Amino acid sequence: MKALRSILLPVAASLVAIIIGAILVAALGYHPLSVYASLVSGAFGSPVNIGNTLTASLPLIIIGLGIAISFQSGLFNIGADGQYWMGATAAAWVGYHFTSLPGVVHMILCLVAGMIAGALWAAVIPGLTKAFVGAHEVITTMMMSYIAILFARYLIEGGPMQQKGYIPQSPPIAPNTQFPYFAQGFQQAQLSPISIVITVIAVAAAWFLLYKTTLGFSLRSVGLNARAARYAGIGVKSSIVTALGLSGLFAGLAGSVQMLGVDHQLLDGFSSNYGYTAIVVALLARNNPIGVVIAGLFFGALTTGGQNMQIASNVPASLTDVLTGLIIFFVGCERIIPQVIGWYRRRRSLRAQTPAS
Numbered sequence: 538m539k540a541l542r543s544i545l546l547p548v549a550a551s552l553v554a555i556i557i558g559a560i561l562v563a564a565l566g567y568h569p570l571s572v573y574a575s576l577v578s579g580a581f582g583s584p585v586n587i588g589n590t591l592t593a594s595l596p597l598i599i600i601g602l603g604i605a606i607s608f609q610s611g612l613f614n615i616g617a618d619g620q621y622w623m624g625a626t627a628a629a630w631v632g633y634h635f636t637s638l639p640g641v642v643h644m645i646l647c648l649v650a651g652m653i654a655g656a657l658w659a660a661v662i663p664g665l666t667k668a669f670v671g672a673h674e675v676i677t678t679m680m681m682s683y684i685a686i687l688f689a690r691y692l693i694e695g696g697p698m699q700q701k702g703y704i705p706q707s708p709p710i711a712p713n714t715q716f717p718y719f720a721q722g723f724q725q726a727q728l729s730p731i732s733i734v735i736t737v738i739a740v741a742a743a744w745f746l747l748y749k750t751t752l753g754f755s756l757r758s759v760g761l762n763a764r765a766a767r768y769a770g771i772g773v774k775s776s777i778v779t780a781l782g783l784s785g786l787f788a789g790l791a792g793s794v795q796m797l798g799v800d801h802q803l804l805d806g807f808s809s810n811y812g813y814t815a816i817v818v819a820l821l822a823r824n825n826p827i828g829v830v831i832a833g834l835f836f837g838a839l840t841t842g843g844q845n846m847q848i849a850s851n852v853p854a855s856l857t858d859v860l861t862g863l864i865i866f867f868v869g870c871e872r873i874i875p876q877v878i879g880w881y882r883r884r885r886s887l888r889a890q891t892p893a894s
Contacts, residue, residue, distance in 0.1 A: 546589040547821045547828070551835065556865035561859065572850045580838035586845070588726025590720070592799065593809075594837025595736045596621070596791040600815035601833055602743040603787025605824040609747060610780035611760035612667070612805065613675050614659065617788040618812025619682030619828020622787025623658045624651035626658045626689045628796040632710025640713035648716055648735075657788015658685060660782030667781070668774035674781065682812070693803055700802075705751060707803040716798040739790065744826040746783075756780050788812060809840075817865055836861070841872040 560571035580590045600617050628651040635643060640700030648801040662681055666672035692698035694705040716729035747753040758766040759776040765774045791811065800807060818836055843857035 547832070550867035551821070551864055553867050554860055557863055558856065558860045565852075567850060567852055572846060572852050575849035576839075576842035576846040578842070579849070580842035582845075582885075585593035586726050586841060589841040590729040590834070590837045591615065591733070592726050592728050592789055592837075593840045594833045595732050595798075596794070596795050596811045597818050597836055598736055598830055598833035599739050599791035599794065599817050600788045600811055601818035601822065601829040602739055602826055603831055604819040605816055605822065605826060606743060606747065606756065606787070607780050607784035609760050610756040610776060610820055611763065612780050612784075614663075614664065614781060614784045615675050615676050615816065616659065616678030616680075616685075616812070617680075617784065617815055618684035618808060618810060619685030620655040620658045620785040620788035621684075621792040621795075621812050622685045622689045622808060624655040624693065624792030625796045625807060626698075627651050627789070628655035628793035629707050629844050632714045632796065632827075632832070633708040633802075636711045638713075643711060643714045644716075644731075644797060645857060646842075647710070648790065651789045651793025651796070653789070655781035655792065656782045656786035659785025659788070660778050664778035681682055686808070689803065689806060689807075692880045693805065698803065703806040709802040710796065714797055715801055727799045729798040732794050735794055739787065740830055743787070743829075747826065752779070771889045782861065783882040788815075812863075817861060821864060879892060 541705070558574065562569045562572050579586055581587055600621060603620075604614055630649040631650045632643070632649045634645065638646065658681060659678065661673050664673075664679040666677055667674045678867055690705070693700075693707050698707045700706050700708045716731040719728050719730060739882075745753075747757065755766070755771045755776055756779070758769065758771055761778075761825055763773050795811075798805070814836055815833075815872070818829055818832040821832040822830075839857045839860060846852050846856070
């Protein structure tokens, strides 16, 4: 019953958000069915559209896995976007520096560099300060995110990673590190089978870690009740650092996959705020790795379909942001409503127990 409830509530939240979105569209003078049809067509109407949806979904899924791990550990990693940038920056640097390495070795080295960069960016300052001095991880991860993005931009805007010329970008990574694309329709969407395989492995690894290992049990125990976990002999401080490090590792992996599979060089406008959208993905999935896949695909479809919706129906693309906000609101209501009901029942109980004057 609990598992069914965990599935139905996010689905219901999404459906209610879509219905309210349709009402808003109608109030603006557009036909809701036509608008949503153009959204679905833009996301799944052709091989190129499907490829674009998958390409947009993969980083959301990988980052969402890391955020789900931090959430299950009782930590709010809001700085995944910066960890994503650091992973991409490290992968780009390794990608264009070590050009004499064999292709497979070079690819793996880029991916590992991205994972290490993301993990360190989350664990060293946010993780250690949370564990040992109680600094709130929302503040520290957010501040580190700004530092990461500005630092990466400095590197390509007059810094040591800028390619010769006036355009703020790094040199392209070596051709043997670039992921091959699917042939025919998917090629235009920059969809790589290697990116899909890495994402599937990441999902399996996150699920196995959380539910089949001692470490995962320790992380979830700390998230449920840190005092009880400490009493049971679990190292709470080490769990905090590990959870944030793992969260950053997945974000860094997403950045390196994006670098090797799509962008191939660090650009000033590299990120698409994947780190922030992935927070919503993890919330909608209720921090379940399998649910993260579904939620990531859903938001990937909203992203690509929203672009077509704007062109085909002349609807502002910001409508997709409205849908995202509504989904967050109704997912949040799942926690708020039981509290309101409990408060109302307690009030009624107290009134029934109070003798009439």
